[in-house]
Amino acid sequence: MTDTETRVLSVETIEISDLKQIIPLTDPERPLLWMRKGQGLVGIGEAVRLEFEGPTRMQDAAAAWRELVDAATVTNPVELPGTGLVAFGAFAFSASSAEKSVLIVPRIILGKRDGRFWVTKITVAGDDRPLPRLEPRAFGDEYRISLLPGDEDPGAFRADVETAIQRIVRGDVGKVVLARNLVGHLPEGSDIRRVLVDLAMGYPDCWTYSVDGLIGSSPETLVGVSNRTVSARVLAGTMSRGRDADSDAEAATSLVTSVKDNDEHAFAVQSVVAALRPHSPHLTWSELPFALKLPNLWHLATDVAGPLTDRATSLDLIAALHPTAAVAGFPTDAALALIDELEPFDRGRYAGPVGWVDAAGDGEWAIALRCAQISPTGDITAYAGCGIVAESDPMKELTETKMKFRPIVEAFG
Numbered sequence: 001m002t003d004t005e006t007r008v009l010s011v012e013t014i015e016i017s018d019l020k021q022i023i024p025l026t027d028p029e030r031p032l033l034w035m036r037k038g039q040g041l042v043g044i045g046e047a048v049r050l051e052f053e054g055p056t057r058m059q060d061a062a063a064a065w066r067e068l069v070d071a072a073t074v075t076n077p078v079e080l081p082g083t084g085l086v087a088f089g090a091f092a093f094s095a096s097s098a099e100k101s102v103l104i105v106p107r108i109i110l111g112k113r114d115g116r117f118w119v120t121k122i123t124v125a126g127d128d129r130p131l132p133r134l135e136p137r138a139f140g141d142e143y144r145i146s147l148l149p150g151d152e153d154p155g156a157f158r159a160d161v162e163t164a165i166q167r168i169v170r171g172d173v174g175k176v177v178l179a180r181n182l183v184g185h186l187p188e189g190s191d192i193r194r195v196l197v198d199l200a201m202g203y204p205d206c207w208t209y210s211v212d213g214l215i216g217s218s219p220e221t222l223v224g225v226s227n228r229t230v231s232a233r234v235l236a237g238t239m240s241r242g243r244d245a246d247s248d249a250e251a252a253t254s255l256v257t258s259v260k261d262n263d264e265h266a267f268a269v270q271s272v273v274a275a276l277r278p279h280s281p282h283l284t285w286s287e288l289p290f291a292l293k294l295p296n297l298w299h300l301a302t303d304v305a306g307p308l309t310d311r312a313t314s315l316d317l318i319a320a321l322h323p324t325a326a327v328a329g330f331p332t333d334a335a336l337a338l339i340d341e342l343e344p345f346d347r348g349r350y351a352g353p354v355g356w357v358d359a360a361g362d363g364e365w366a367i368a369l370r371c372a373q374i375s376p377t378g379d380i381t382a383y384a385g386c387g388i389v390a391e392s393d394p395m396k397e398l399t400e401t402k403m404k405f406r407p408i409v410e411a412f413g
Protein backbone atom coordinates (compact mmCIF):
# COMPACT_ATOMS: atom_id res chain seq x y z
CA MET A 1 0.00 0.00 0.00
CA THR A 2 1.71 3.13 -1.14
CA ASP A 3 -0.93 5.85 -1.11
CA THR A 4 -0.49 8.77 1.24
CA GLU A 5 -3.72 8.32 3.18
CA THR A 6 -2.86 7.36 6.77
CA ARG A 7 -3.60 3.73 7.60
CA VAL A 8 -5.24 2.86 10.87
CA LEU A 9 -3.35 -0.05 12.38
CA SER A 10 -4.20 -2.37 15.18
CA VAL A 11 -1.11 -3.98 16.71
CA GLU A 12 -0.80 -6.68 19.34
CA THR A 13 2.38 -8.21 20.76
CA ILE A 14 2.34 -11.32 22.92
CA GLU A 15 5.25 -13.05 24.60
CA ILE A 16 5.83 -16.68 23.60
CA SER A 17 7.83 -19.34 25.38
CA ASP A 18 10.36 -20.22 22.67
CA LEU A 19 11.44 -19.43 19.15
CA LYS A 20 14.26 -21.40 17.61
CA GLN A 21 15.42 -20.42 14.12
CA ILE A 22 13.81 -17.25 12.86
CA ILE A 23 14.96 -17.28 9.21
CA PRO A 24 12.78 -20.29 8.16
CA LEU A 25 9.69 -18.33 9.26
CA THR A 26 10.04 -15.50 6.76
CA ASP A 27 8.98 -15.45 3.12
CA PRO A 28 11.43 -17.33 0.80
CA GLU A 29 11.21 -14.78 -2.02
CA ARG A 30 10.59 -11.52 -0.10
CA PRO A 31 12.25 -12.13 3.27
CA LEU A 32 12.23 -9.42 5.93
CA LEU A 33 15.06 -9.94 8.38
CA TRP A 34 17.24 -8.11 10.87
CA MET A 35 19.54 -10.21 13.02
CA ARG A 36 22.86 -10.33 14.83
CA LYS A 37 24.34 -12.99 17.12
CA GLY A 38 21.32 -15.23 16.59
CA GLN A 39 18.74 -12.70 17.75
CA GLY A 40 16.59 -10.19 15.95
CA LEU A 41 13.38 -9.80 13.99
CA VAL A 42 11.69 -11.44 11.03
CA GLY A 43 8.65 -10.11 9.24
CA ILE A 44 5.99 -11.99 7.29
CA GLY A 45 3.76 -10.29 4.71
CA GLU A 46 3.28 -6.57 4.13
CA ALA A 47 0.63 -4.61 6.06
CA VAL A 48 1.84 -1.18 4.96
CA ARG A 49 4.47 -0.09 2.50
CA LEU A 50 5.55 3.56 2.41
CA GLU A 51 7.87 4.78 -0.35
CA PHE A 52 10.04 7.89 -0.39
CA GLU A 53 12.48 9.52 -2.75
CA GLY A 54 14.53 12.65 -3.27
CA PRO A 55 16.58 14.83 -0.92
CA THR A 56 14.04 14.69 1.94
CA ARG A 57 13.37 10.92 1.76
CA MET A 58 14.46 10.32 5.38
CA GLN A 59 12.74 13.40 6.84
CA ASP A 60 9.57 12.44 4.94
CA ALA A 61 9.82 8.92 6.35
CA ALA A 62 10.23 10.29 9.90
CA ALA A 63 7.09 12.43 9.46
CA ALA A 64 5.06 9.61 7.84
CA TRP A 65 6.09 7.24 10.63
CA ARG A 66 4.89 9.68 13.33
CA GLU A 67 1.50 9.87 11.57
CA LEU A 68 1.19 6.11 11.25
CA VAL A 69 2.13 5.62 14.92
CA ASP A 70 -0.32 8.29 16.11
CA ALA A 71 -3.20 6.59 14.29
CA ALA A 72 -2.35 3.08 15.56
CA THR A 73 -3.74 1.19 18.54
CA VAL A 74 -0.90 -0.80 20.10
CA THR A 75 -1.22 -3.45 22.79
CA ASN A 76 2.27 -4.36 23.92
CA PRO A 77 2.87 -5.78 27.38
CA VAL A 78 6.37 -7.00 26.40
CA GLU A 79 8.00 -3.59 26.01
CA LEU A 80 11.36 -4.82 24.70
CA PRO A 81 13.10 -3.04 21.80
CA GLY A 82 11.52 -4.34 18.60
CA THR A 83 8.14 -5.19 20.14
CA GLY A 84 4.87 -3.45 19.25
CA LEU A 85 4.59 -1.58 15.98
CA VAL A 86 7.79 -1.93 13.90
CA ALA A 87 8.74 -1.03 10.34
CA PHE A 88 11.73 -2.39 8.45
CA GLY A 89 13.41 0.24 6.28
CA ALA A 90 15.98 0.71 3.53
CA PHE A 91 16.97 4.08 2.09
CA ALA A 92 18.72 5.03 -1.12
CA PHE A 93 22.25 6.43 -0.77
CA SER A 94 21.74 9.32 -3.15
CA ALA A 95 19.09 12.03 -3.22
CA SER A 96 18.87 11.49 -6.99
CA SER A 97 18.71 7.67 -6.93
CA ALA A 98 16.10 5.95 -9.08
CA GLU A 99 15.75 3.33 -6.35
CA LYS A 100 12.86 3.95 -3.93
CA SER A 101 13.42 4.22 -0.19
CA VAL A 102 10.95 2.16 1.83
CA LEU A 103 9.40 1.56 5.21
CA ILE A 104 7.60 -1.78 5.39
CA VAL A 105 5.32 -2.78 8.25
CA PRO A 106 4.92 -6.57 8.13
CA ARG A 107 1.65 -8.32 8.95
CA ILE A 108 3.42 -10.53 11.47
CA ILE A 109 6.74 -9.96 13.26
CA LEU A 110 8.59 -12.54 15.31
CA GLY A 111 11.41 -11.49 17.55
CA LYS A 112 13.96 -12.82 19.98
CA ARG A 113 16.15 -10.80 22.30
CA ASP A 114 17.95 -11.57 25.56
CA GLY A 115 16.25 -14.95 25.96
CA ARG A 116 12.75 -13.55 25.40
CA PHE A 117 10.52 -14.26 22.41
CA TRP A 118 7.46 -12.56 20.98
CA VAL A 119 4.95 -12.40 18.14
CA THR A 120 3.37 -9.18 16.89
CA LYS A 121 0.30 -9.20 14.67
CA ILE A 122 -0.60 -6.09 12.70
CA THR A 123 -3.94 -5.53 11.00
CA VAL A 124 -4.96 -2.61 8.84
CA ALA A 125 -8.50 -1.26 9.27
CA GLY A 126 -10.53 -2.44 6.28
CA ASP A 127 -8.07 -5.20 5.27
CA ASP A 128 -9.96 -8.49 5.61
CA ARG A 129 -7.25 -10.81 4.28
CA PRO A 130 -6.51 -13.66 6.70
CA LEU A 131 -3.12 -13.32 8.45
CA PRO A 132 -0.30 -15.33 6.85
CA ARG A 133 0.46 -18.72 8.39
CA LEU A 134 3.01 -18.74 11.11
CA GLU A 135 5.11 -21.81 10.48
CA PRO A 136 8.61 -22.57 9.19
CA ARG A 137 8.73 -23.20 5.45
CA ALA A 138 11.09 -25.80 3.97
CA PHE A 139 14.04 -24.32 2.09
CA GLY A 140 13.87 -24.31 -1.71
CA ASP A 141 16.48 -25.92 -3.99
CA GLU A 142 20.16 -25.06 -3.60
CA TYR A 143 21.77 -22.78 -6.16
CA ARG A 144 25.21 -21.45 -7.01
CA ILE A 145 25.44 -18.08 -8.67
CA SER A 146 28.58 -16.34 -9.87
CA LEU A 147 28.81 -12.58 -9.57
CA LEU A 148 30.89 -10.90 -12.27
CA PRO A 149 32.12 -7.32 -12.80
CA GLY A 150 29.17 -5.04 -13.57
CA ASP A 151 29.45 -1.47 -14.84
CA GLU A 152 33.25 -1.39 -14.70
CA ASP A 153 36.04 -3.92 -15.05
CA PRO A 154 38.75 -3.89 -12.35
CA GLY A 155 41.07 -1.83 -14.58
CA ALA A 156 38.49 0.94 -14.96
CA PHE A 157 38.00 1.00 -11.19
CA ARG A 158 41.76 1.40 -10.65
CA ALA A 159 41.75 4.27 -13.15
CA ASP A 160 38.93 5.97 -11.19
CA VAL A 161 40.91 5.59 -7.97
CA GLU A 162 43.90 7.18 -9.75
CA THR A 163 41.72 10.12 -10.85
CA ALA A 164 40.34 10.47 -7.31
CA ILE A 165 43.88 10.59 -5.89
CA GLN A 166 44.77 13.38 -8.35
CA ARG A 167 41.70 15.36 -7.30
CA ILE A 168 42.60 14.91 -3.64
CA VAL A 169 46.19 16.03 -4.25
CA ARG A 170 44.82 19.03 -6.18
CA GLY A 171 42.76 19.91 -3.10
CA ASP A 172 39.23 19.38 -4.53
CA VAL A 173 38.31 16.96 -1.75
CA GLY A 174 39.93 15.41 1.36
CA LYS A 175 38.62 11.85 1.01
CA VAL A 176 36.19 10.14 -1.33
CA VAL A 177 34.66 6.67 -1.08
CA LEU A 178 34.56 4.93 -4.46
CA ALA A 179 32.66 1.74 -5.09
CA ARG A 180 32.27 -0.82 -7.86
CA ASN A 181 29.60 -3.42 -8.51
CA LEU A 182 29.22 -7.07 -9.47
CA VAL A 183 26.20 -8.54 -11.20
CA GLY A 184 24.46 -11.88 -11.50
CA HIS A 185 21.00 -13.36 -11.94
CA LEU A 186 18.86 -15.32 -9.52
CA PRO A 187 16.52 -17.84 -11.20
CA GLU A 188 12.80 -17.31 -10.62
CA GLY A 189 11.50 -18.86 -7.42
CA SER A 190 14.93 -19.02 -5.70
CA ASP A 191 14.81 -19.13 -1.92
CA ILE A 192 16.71 -16.02 -0.78
CA ARG A 193 16.73 -17.30 2.80
CA ARG A 194 19.55 -19.69 1.78
CA VAL A 195 21.87 -16.71 1.26
CA LEU A 196 20.70 -15.13 4.52
CA VAL A 197 21.49 -18.28 6.50
CA ASP A 198 25.01 -18.30 5.02
CA LEU A 199 25.54 -14.64 5.85
CA ALA A 200 24.16 -14.93 9.38
CA MET A 201 26.26 -18.01 10.13
CA GLY A 202 29.42 -16.69 8.50
CA TYR A 203 29.22 -13.18 9.98
CA PRO A 204 27.42 -13.57 13.34
CA ASP A 205 28.80 -10.29 14.71
CA CYS A 206 27.46 -8.30 11.76
CA TRP A 207 23.90 -7.15 11.16
CA THR A 208 22.40 -9.58 8.64
CA TYR A 209 19.50 -7.88 6.92
CA SER A 210 16.94 -8.38 4.19
CA VAL A 211 14.56 -5.58 3.31
CA ASP A 212 12.78 -5.27 -0.04
CA GLY A 213 15.41 -7.27 -1.94
CA LEU A 214 18.40 -5.60 -0.25
CA ILE A 215 20.40 -8.28 1.54
CA GLY A 216 23.76 -8.25 3.30
CA SER A 217 25.80 -8.49 6.50
CA SER A 218 27.02 -5.11 7.72
CA PRO A 219 29.61 -4.53 10.43
CA GLU A 220 28.76 -0.83 10.75
CA THR A 221 26.00 0.50 13.05
CA LEU A 222 24.89 3.85 11.68
CA VAL A 223 22.76 4.50 14.76
CA GLY A 224 20.92 2.67 17.51
CA VAL A 225 18.36 4.28 19.80
CA SER A 226 17.16 2.50 22.91
CA ASN A 227 15.85 3.92 26.21
CA ARG A 228 16.71 7.46 25.05
CA THR A 229 20.35 6.50 24.52
CA VAL A 230 21.99 6.85 21.14
CA SER A 231 24.89 4.71 19.92
CA ALA A 232 26.91 4.28 16.74
CA ARG A 233 29.87 2.20 15.56
CA VAL A 234 32.10 4.06 13.15
CA LEU A 235 34.33 2.05 10.82
CA ALA A 236 36.96 3.44 8.49
CA GLY A 237 40.37 1.95 7.85
CA THR A 238 40.66 -1.61 6.56
CA MET A 239 43.25 -4.38 6.35
CA SER A 240 42.97 -7.95 5.02
CA ARG A 241 43.21 -10.74 7.60
CA GLY A 242 46.58 -12.54 7.65
CA ARG A 243 46.95 -16.12 6.45
CA ASP A 244 48.32 -17.39 9.78
CA ALA A 245 48.33 -16.17 13.38
CA ASP A 246 51.58 -14.21 13.05
CA SER A 247 50.72 -12.41 9.82
CA ASP A 248 47.21 -11.75 11.16
CA ALA A 249 48.57 -10.09 14.31
CA GLU A 250 50.94 -8.11 12.10
CA ALA A 251 48.02 -6.96 9.91
CA ALA A 252 46.10 -5.75 12.98
CA THR A 253 49.15 -3.93 14.33
CA SER A 254 49.93 -2.25 11.06
CA LEU A 255 46.28 -1.09 10.84
CA VAL A 256 46.17 0.42 14.34
CA THR A 257 49.53 2.15 13.81
CA SER A 258 48.86 3.37 10.24
CA VAL A 259 48.80 7.17 10.07
CA LYS A 260 46.76 7.06 6.83
CA ASP A 261 44.07 4.84 8.35
CA ASN A 262 43.97 6.72 11.66
CA ASP A 263 43.58 10.07 9.90
CA GLU A 264 40.81 8.68 7.70
CA HIS A 265 39.17 7.17 10.77
CA ALA A 266 39.33 10.39 12.80
CA PHE A 267 37.42 12.22 10.07
CA ALA A 268 34.74 9.54 10.00
CA VAL A 269 34.32 9.77 13.80
CA GLN A 270 34.13 13.56 13.66
CA SER A 271 31.42 13.43 10.98
CA VAL A 272 29.28 11.15 13.17
CA VAL A 273 29.87 13.16 16.35
CA ALA A 274 29.06 16.47 14.63
CA ALA A 275 25.75 15.06 13.30
CA LEU A 276 24.70 13.53 16.64
CA ARG A 277 25.80 16.32 18.98
CA PRO A 278 22.73 18.56 18.48
CA HIS A 279 20.65 15.64 19.79
CA SER A 280 23.15 14.33 22.34
CA PRO A 281 25.59 16.97 23.65
CA HIS A 282 27.34 14.56 26.05
CA LEU A 283 28.56 11.90 23.63
CA THR A 284 31.50 9.77 24.65
CA TRP A 285 33.91 7.68 22.61
CA SER A 286 37.39 6.31 23.13
CA GLU A 287 40.35 8.45 22.14
CA LEU A 288 41.91 5.67 20.07
CA PRO A 289 40.05 3.31 17.73
CA PHE A 290 40.15 -0.46 18.27
CA ALA A 291 40.78 -3.18 15.68
CA LEU A 292 37.50 -4.96 14.87
CA LYS A 293 38.10 -8.50 13.64
CA LEU A 294 35.76 -9.87 10.95
CA PRO A 295 36.22 -13.21 9.19
CA ASN A 296 37.50 -11.43 6.05
CA LEU A 297 38.93 -8.12 7.32
CA TRP A 298 40.22 -5.96 10.13
CA HIS A 299 38.57 -2.56 10.51
CA LEU A 300 39.47 0.41 12.67
CA ALA A 301 36.41 0.97 14.85
CA THR A 302 35.10 3.50 17.35
CA ASP A 303 31.93 3.16 19.42
CA VAL A 304 30.15 6.43 20.16
CA ALA A 305 27.30 6.73 22.71
CA GLY A 306 25.37 9.29 24.74
CA PRO A 307 21.99 10.23 26.21
CA LEU A 308 19.46 11.82 23.84
CA THR A 309 18.33 15.22 25.03
CA ASP A 310 15.53 15.78 22.51
CA ARG A 311 12.65 13.78 21.04
CA ALA A 312 14.59 12.67 17.96
CA THR A 313 13.56 9.25 16.64
CA SER A 314 16.02 6.87 15.02
CA LEU A 315 14.62 8.03 11.65
CA ASP A 316 15.42 11.66 12.51
CA LEU A 317 18.94 10.55 13.41
CA ILE A 318 19.61 8.63 10.19
CA ALA A 319 18.48 11.77 8.37
CA ALA A 320 21.01 13.79 10.39
CA LEU A 321 23.85 11.29 9.92
CA HIS A 322 23.61 10.16 6.31
CA PRO A 323 25.94 10.15 4.42
CA THR A 324 28.85 9.79 6.84
CA ALA A 325 32.48 10.25 5.80
CA ALA A 326 32.87 6.44 6.00
CA VAL A 327 30.73 5.96 2.89
CA ALA A 328 30.89 9.34 1.10
CA GLY A 329 34.12 11.08 2.12
CA PHE A 330 34.68 14.71 3.14
CA PRO A 331 33.79 17.49 2.68
CA THR A 332 30.46 15.79 2.02
CA ASP A 333 29.22 17.85 -0.94
CA ALA A 334 32.51 17.73 -2.81
CA ALA A 335 32.83 14.00 -2.14
CA LEU A 336 29.26 13.33 -3.38
CA ALA A 337 29.95 15.34 -6.55
CA LEU A 338 33.09 13.30 -7.24
CA ILE A 339 31.21 10.02 -6.63
CA ASP A 340 28.56 11.17 -9.14
CA GLU A 341 31.27 12.01 -11.64
CA LEU A 342 33.40 8.87 -11.30
CA GLU A 343 31.04 6.02 -10.40
CA PRO A 344 29.21 4.92 -13.57
CA PHE A 345 26.16 3.55 -11.70
CA ASP A 346 23.40 4.44 -9.25
CA ARG A 347 24.33 3.12 -5.79
CA GLY A 348 20.68 2.34 -5.07
CA ARG A 349 20.44 1.47 -1.38
CA TYR A 350 24.09 0.43 -1.07
CA ALA A 351 25.74 2.56 1.68
CA GLY A 352 22.33 3.91 2.73
CA PRO A 353 20.62 3.25 6.08
CA VAL A 354 18.96 -0.15 6.57
CA GLY A 355 17.22 -1.25 9.76
CA TRP A 356 14.03 -0.89 11.78
CA VAL A 357 12.10 1.67 13.82
CA ASP A 358 9.42 1.12 16.47
CA ALA A 359 6.49 3.21 17.74
CA ALA A 360 8.65 4.99 20.33
CA GLY A 361 11.13 5.92 17.59
CA ASP A 362 13.75 3.51 18.93
CA GLY A 363 15.49 1.37 16.37
CA GLU A 364 18.66 -0.13 14.98
CA TRP A 365 20.12 1.07 11.68
CA ALA A 366 23.21 -0.20 9.91
CA ILE A 367 24.95 1.20 6.88
CA ALA A 368 24.02 -1.14 4.00
CA LEU A 369 27.48 -2.56 3.28
CA ARG A 370 28.64 -6.03 2.12
CA CYS A 371 25.31 -6.21 0.32
CA ALA A 372 23.43 -6.92 -2.88
CA GLN A 373 20.13 -5.68 -4.23
CA ILE A 374 17.95 -8.33 -5.87
CA SER A 375 15.49 -6.79 -8.34
CA PRO A 376 11.93 -8.14 -8.72
CA THR A 377 13.10 -9.93 -11.90
CA GLY A 378 16.06 -11.59 -10.14
CA ASP A 379 18.89 -9.31 -11.24
CA ILE A 380 21.53 -9.19 -8.50
CA THR A 381 23.83 -6.20 -8.03
CA ALA A 382 26.46 -6.39 -5.27
CA TYR A 383 28.50 -3.38 -4.16
CA ALA A 384 31.77 -2.69 -2.35
CA GLY A 385 33.86 0.42 -1.98
CA CYS A 386 36.72 1.97 -0.08
CA GLY A 387 37.84 5.31 1.23
CA ILE A 388 40.40 7.00 -1.04
CA VAL A 389 42.89 9.47 0.44
CA ALA A 390 46.06 11.06 -0.98
CA GLU A 391 48.22 8.08 0.08
CA SER A 392 45.94 5.42 -1.44
CA ASP A 393 47.30 2.83 -3.88
CA PRO A 394 44.80 1.85 -6.66
CA MET A 395 45.87 -1.82 -6.66
CA LYS A 396 45.42 -2.12 -2.88
CA GLU A 397 42.02 -0.45 -3.07
CA LEU A 398 40.93 -2.94 -5.74
CA THR A 399 42.06 -5.79 -3.48
CA GLU A 400 40.14 -4.24 -0.60
CA THR A 401 36.92 -4.26 -2.64
CA LYS A 402 37.50 -7.96 -3.41
CA MET A 403 37.78 -8.67 0.33
CA LYS A 404 34.62 -6.69 0.97
CA PHE A 405 32.74 -8.61 -1.74
CA ARG A 406 33.67 -11.94 -0.13
CA PRO A 407 30.67 -12.35 2.21
CA ILE A 408 28.14 -11.80 -0.56
CA VAL A 409 30.08 -13.63 -3.32
CA GLU A 410 30.53 -16.68 -1.10
CA ALA A 411 26.92 -16.65 0.12
CA PHE A 412 25.65 -16.77 -3.50
CA GLY A 413 28.35 -19.19 -4.63
Ligand SMILES: C=C(O[C@@H]1C=C(C(=O)O)C=C[C@H]1O)C(=O)O
Pocket: 177, 179, 220, 235, 236, 237, 238, 299, 326, 327, 369, 370, 383, 384, 385, 386, 387, 388, 404
Ligand atom coordinates in the same frame (compact mmCIF):
# COMPACT_ATOMS: atom_id res chain seq x y z
C1 LIG B 1 32.49 1.46 1.70
C2 LIG B 1 32.61 0.32 2.35
O1 LIG B 1 33.10 0.22 3.62
C3 LIG B 1 33.42 1.39 4.37
C4 LIG B 1 34.79 1.85 4.12
C5 LIG B 1 35.86 1.44 4.89
C6 LIG B 1 37.27 1.85 4.54
O2 LIG B 1 37.44 2.58 3.56
O3 LIG B 1 38.22 1.44 5.21
C7 LIG B 1 35.64 0.64 6.03
C8 LIG B 1 34.38 0.34 6.43
C9 LIG B 1 33.21 1.00 5.83
O4 LIG B 1 32.92 2.17 6.52
C10 LIG B 1 32.11 -0.97 1.77
O5 LIG B 1 32.17 -2.00 2.47
O6 LIG B 1 31.64 -0.96 0.64
